[in-house]
Amino acid sequence: xxxxxxxxxxxxxxxxxxxxxxxxxxxxxxxxxxxxxxxxxxxxxxxxxxxxxxxxxxxxxxxxxxxxxxxxxxxxxxxxxxxxxxxxxxxxxxxxxxxxxxxxxxxxxxxxxxxxxxxxxxxxxxxxxxxxxxxxxxxxxxxxxxxxxxxxxxxxxxxxxxxxxxxxxxxxxxxxxxxxxxxxxxxxxxxxxxxxxxxxxxxxxxxxxxxxxxxxxxxxxxxxxxxxxxxx
Numbered sequence: 001x002x003x004x005x006x007x008x009x010x011x012x013x014x015x016x017x018x019x020x021x022x023x024x025x026x027x028x029x030x031x032x033x034x035x036x037x038x039x040x041x042x043x044x045x046x047x048x049x050x051x052x053x054x055x056x057x058x059x060x061x062x063x064x065x066x067x068x069x070x071x072x073x074x075x076x077x078x079x080x081x082x083x084x085x086x087x088x089x090x091x092x093x094x095x096x097x098x099x100x101x102x103x104x105x106x107x108x109x110x111x112x113x114x115x116x117x118x119x120x121x122x123x124x125x126x127x128x129x130x131x132x133x134x135x136x137x138x139x140x141x142x143x144x145x146x147x148x149x150x151x152x153x154x155x156x157x158x159x160x161x162x163x164x165x166x167x168x169x170x171x172x173x174x175x176x177x178x179x180x181x182x183x184x185x186x187x188x189x190x191x192x193x194x195x196x197x198x199x200x201x202x203x204x205x206x207x208x209x210x211x212x213x214x215x216x217x218x219x220x221x222x223x224x225x226x227x228x229x230x231x232x
Contacts, residue, residue, distance in 0.1 A: 051071050127178075202229055
């Protein structure tokens with residue numbers, strides 16, 4: 001995915017910062033180079049989600065606010081973001097202020113977060129299990145964003161079940177290699193996959209990631225959409 005860049009006086013002056021556009025939008029976003037930055041998964045989930053203008057939206061692990069900024073294009077009633085790191089919340093606040101948008105942003109573990117149930121929940125969670133080796137050069141921000149130290153897949157579904165309306169929708173991006181596990185955990189918590197789409201890197205033989213729309217209750221049909229092919 002090609003990221004468009006735009007220079008702004010003062011906003012790009014810190015060596016650990018960059019200033020970019022969210023792909024396929026006019027939304028500008030400030031990012032820290034030592035923290036998790038938007039990537040193709042962010043972009044594809046942002047375009048895969050479907051939000052109505054009378055709905056409330058929660059992003060679990062909102063980081064710099066990229067997914068919520070994508071959701072803002074649907075003009076929902078309320079946007080709420082939760083992240084473990086206060087630095088991420090501060091950066092998300094800057095991005096919403098810069099784009100003249102409103103969101104409620106909370107520094108909290110999702111395990112400790114309580115709120116009224118939401119119509120839509122978004123998440124680009126840690127992909128790697130704790131026993132998978134991490135990069136020794138990763139910052140704490142990146143390590144926790146990529147590894148399940150603070151939030152396992154099972155815990156994620158537990159808290160989505162707690163915070164999602166009965167007729168709500170959960171939008172998730174995850175590694176395709178964990179598809180069986182995702183389906184099993186979803187069923188355990190009373191969820192069904194309604195819609196999914198796989199992403200293929202043209203330099204790799206197999207699908208790298210999958211996008212999911214997940215709902216509560218009964219659903220006997222899964223709509224598998226045309227795949228996305230990522231060019232590098």
